Amino acid sequence: MDSTVSQFERYAWFGVFGVLVTFAIPWFWWGVERVLLGLPIWLWWHIGWMLLAAVSFWTFTQRAWGLGVTGESGAESHVETSESPAETTEGTS
Numbered sequence: 326m327d328s329t330v331s332q333f334e335r336y337a338w339f340g341v342f343g344v345l346v347t348f349a350i351p352w353f354w355w356g357v358e359r360v361l362l363g364l365p366i367w368l369w370w371h372i373g374w375m376l377l378a379a380v381s382f383w384t385f386t387q388r389a390w391g392l393g394v395t396g397e398s399g400a401e402s403h404v405e406t407s408e409s410p411a412e413t414t415e416g417t418s
Contacts, residue, residue, distance in 0.1 A: 330388070330389045334388070334389060335389070335392060338392055341381055341385075342381075345374075345381060349378070351370040351371060351374070354367035
């Protein structure tokens with residue numbers, strides 16, 4: 326996994342999440358009584374939208390996990406050491 330995220334990809338992910346949130350509730354299907362395969366059309370929209378959201382989130386975890394949470398590059402911002410907590414506090418009293 327590449328730890329750097331381009332500026333374009335950063336804005337693209339914010340756009341993707343904005344669209345996912347905006348259309349998660351099918352307000353434009355409210356009041357429509359059409360039925361497809363025994364279920365209301367708005368329910369089919371919701372099922373499809375949740376599948377699209379799941380694929381989007383999975384792709385995000387693979388490409389840009391940490392974007393907007395961790396350091397500038399989207400990678401972990403802390404440095405891990407091999408010392409255990411006991412070793413780091415032994416000499417301090």
